[in-house]
Amino acid sequence: MEITLKDLNYRYKSQRQQYALQDVNATIKPGIHLLLGENGAGKTTLLHLIAGLLTPSAGECLIDGAKSCHRLPSILSGVFISGINIDFPMRSIAEMVKVHAPFYPDFSRRMLDENLAAFGIDPSTPLSSLSTGNYQKAKVAYALALRTPVLLLDEPTNGLDIESKKLLQKMVATNVSDSQTVIISTHSVSDLENFYDGVIDICGSRLQYALTVNEILDRLDFGKANTPPPDAIYAEPWVGSFRFVSEKTDENWSDIDWEILYMAARKANNKLLKALNR
Amino acid sequence: MKQTRTLSNTDRTTWSRIAMVWKFYLPYTRRKLYAFAAISTLIEVCILLAADNMPKETVNTLVKMASTLLTVLIGCSALVFAKPKGRELQAMLPALGTEKCIVIVGYVTIIIPLIAVAPTVISYVILGDSHPSVLTLNENATMDNIHFVPAFVFSLLLLEGMALTCLWGVIACRGRAAMRNGLLAAGGVYLASMMLTALTSFCIGFYAAVTGKDIQISDTLFQFLSIICAFYVIFALIKSCRAIKRGQY
Numbered sequence: 141m142e143i144t145l146k147d148l149n150y151r152y153k154s155q156r157q158q159y160a161l162q163d164v165n166a167t168i169k170p171g172i173h174l175l176l177g178e179n180g181a182g183k184t185t186l187l188h189l190i191a192g193l194l195t196p197s198a199g200e201c202l203i204d205g206a207k208s209c210h211r212l213p214s215i216l217s218g219v220f221i222s223g224i225n226i227d228f229p230m231r232s233i234a235e236m237v238k239v240h241a242p243f244y245p246d247f248s249r250r251m252l253d254e255n256l257a258a259f260g261i262d263p264s265t266p267l268s269s270l271s272t273g274n275y276q277k278a279k280v281a282y283a284l285a286l287r288t289p290v291l292l293l294d295e296p297t298n299g300l301d302i303e304s305k306k307l308l309q310k311m312v313a314t315n316v317s318d319s320q321t322v323i324i325s326t327h328s329v330s331d332l333e334n335f336y337d338g339v340i341d342i343c344g345s346r347l348q349y350a351l352t353v354n355e356i357l358d359r360l361d362f363g364k365a366n367t368p369p370p371d372a373i374y375a376e377p378w379v380g381s382f383r384f385v386s387e388k389t390d391e392n393w394s395d396i397d398w399e400i401l402y403m404a405a406r407k408a409n410n411k412l413l414k415a416l417n418r
Numbered sequence: 419m420k421q422t423r424t425l426s427n428t429d430r431t432t433w434s435r436i437a438m439v440w441k442f443y444l445p446y447t448r449r450k451l452y453a454f455a456a457i458s459t460l461i462e463v464c465i466l467l468a469a470d471n472m473p474k475e476t477v478n479t480l481v482k483m484a485s486t487l488l489t490v491l492i493g494c495s496a497l498v499f500a501k502p503k504g505r506e507l508q509a510m511l512p513a514l515g516t517e518k519c520i521v522i523v524g525y526v527t528i529i530i531p532l533i534a535v536a537p538t539v540i541s542y543v544i545l546g547d548s549h550p551s552v553l554t555l556n557e558n559a560t561m562d563n564i565h566f567v568p569a570f571v572f573s574l575l576l577l578e579g580m581a582l583t584c585l586w587g588v589i590a591c592r593g594r595a596a597m598r599n600g601l602l603a604a605g606g607v608y609l610a611s612m613m614l615t616a617l618t619s620f621c622i623g624f625y626a627a628v629t630g631k632d633i634q635i636s637d638t639l640f641q642f643l644s645i646i647c648a649f650y651v652i653f654a655l656i657k658s659c660r661a662i663k664r665g666q667y
Contacts, residue, residue: 193509193667211663213435217427217512229504230445239442243512245427 141218141289141321143168143190145347147199150185159345160185164199166350168321170289171337172312173350175325176402181342183325184223187292190323191221203290217244222283223294224276233263233278246287255281255311259304272299280308284315291322309335329398339398341405348405349416353396359418361388362397373411374404387415431516439513439521447525450498454533458488462537469550477550488534493580493604495530496522500588500596506667515663522589522662523655526581568640575647576611582654583607589661611647618642 148164161182177183188194189201192208192215201208206215230236233256241247256263259277267275276299283291293312297305313335316322323340339356341348360373368375368382375384385400404412461484468477499522511518542549587603588596622638625631 188506188667191506191510193506195664195666211509211515212429213427213512213514214429216510219510221506221510226506227503229501229507235445239445240507240511242438243427243442 141204142170143290143321144202144205145186145199146202148186148189148196148201149198150182150189150194151197159197161189161342162345164342164347166340166347168323168338168340168350169352170319170321171352172316172322172324172335173338173340174329174336174398175323175340175342176329176398176405177325177342178344178406179327182345183342184225184294186340186342187221187223187294187323187325190290191219191292192216193221213243218288219290219292220244220283220286220288221292221294222279222296223292224298226279226294228267228279228282231266231268233261233265233267233282236282237263241286244286244288248285248287251287251315252282252285255284255315258307258311273301273304276300277304277308281311284311287315287317287320289320291316291320293322293324295326296324297326297328329402334395339401341402343405343409348409348413351416356396356401356416357388357393359388359416360396360401361386361390362394362400373415374400374408376400376403385412387418427512429514431514435513436517436520439511439517442511443521443525446498446501450495451529451533454491454495454530455536457491458534459537461487462541465550466541481550489577489580489608492531492534492577493608494584494601495581496526496585496588496604497597497600499585500600502592502596505592505665509665509667515659519659519662522585523582523658526585527578530581531577568637568644572640572644572647575644575651576608579611579647579651579654580604580607582651582658586654586658586661589658589665592667607650611643614646615639615643 143166145164145166145168148161149159150161151159164186175183175186185194189196190203190208192211195209203215203219206212208215208219228236230239233252237247237249237252241249252263256278259274259281261270261274261278261281267278270278276296280293280296283293296308300308312322312324324336336353338350338352340350362383362385364378364381364383366381368384369386371389372384372386375382383397383400385397385404401412465477465480465484468480472480508518538549542552581604583606584600584604588600591599618639622642
């Protein structure tokens, strides 16, 4: 399923003067996308708009050409959002499987059992008795097993220990198919790096860019050097040297340094966007 | 990912999906349904036992207390949906808004009232006109010169109005304030109905005194109030359904 955002605007009733999202235009194709943005940038609002939980103040959010805010079963059965502020109302995951999962035609019980077993969680354990981290793991395991064409994970690594983060990374990599569109919003980029196909960056309620990793690597170079190159878009000191991002000048591809990319979008916004829009 | 097309994700209203939505809400409602059935049965048993062993006045008081208790319970039955957890999941549930409305509104306005009156109806079928509640009703009706049907219609509409307003208050409100909102809404409707009854009685009485006409106050009063209540029930129904369909999270 393809997600299309057309002149998308949203403002909460309680903040009439301030937009939570403003003039967002993007097309998000299947793949795993990283959603970046500072606190309050509008990441969760964007995910809720895609999931149909919010109706845009202006513009459209389309999933395969249908407005998500209309909440049609054909669309909703293909979208699921899991996040820290989205609680499961049932007693246990086993109960969720009984009463909630039947709405999702591609749900895989086998995948759920495997995911929960990997995290060491029994599906019949009451959710209220799980720790914050285990509750988060149970929710992500269930969300992945629903196998919805659009999966939105809002801060999935919140409350997870280092080992669980690695496990989650493996789980996402193995459970997500090529035709699924997965958007992962996270503050800790390093926890899940190396498996993103695209990046969506929101800063101050405006979309900075929504590009695939290949498009970024086509236009930018990331590296480390003792002194930052004169043409660097942004550089910052790092253990006796500098990490930098600059416009791409040669054919060699480097690995994306997510943190530098994030900082460049905030500290050297114009230069970065100019390079990305080349 | 090409999604599997099944009956469960068609965009038409289907009975099978209504059943699925009902099943989804069962963890919310199951215990309350059992509790309602138990409370209404207990009340009925108490009334029947009291009718055999206690003076008539005590039975009358007991019947009135029981009907007040049931009114409160039915009027506030929507509070089961005030649970702050899982609001987003309910909104995202792949079912049509109409199907969710049928289940939620049906629970509040049909299933709960039916469960509440079922024990009384069953014992009435067995005992006939000698049922203590019927005797009390007849006595009150004779004393106040009230006809049963207009009074019953008004009570029923008031009850549905209270229940739907409570539902509207609960659904339209987010978080922990939902419970308070639902209670205030149901209480507000009850209070408003009492004030309206008093005001209308005064107006009808005043009109009868000025014109010198012999007006059957209670019948006119209940007819007038029933019409107002009916309009209000439709309004509350529309508002509740809108809140269910378009809730923003």
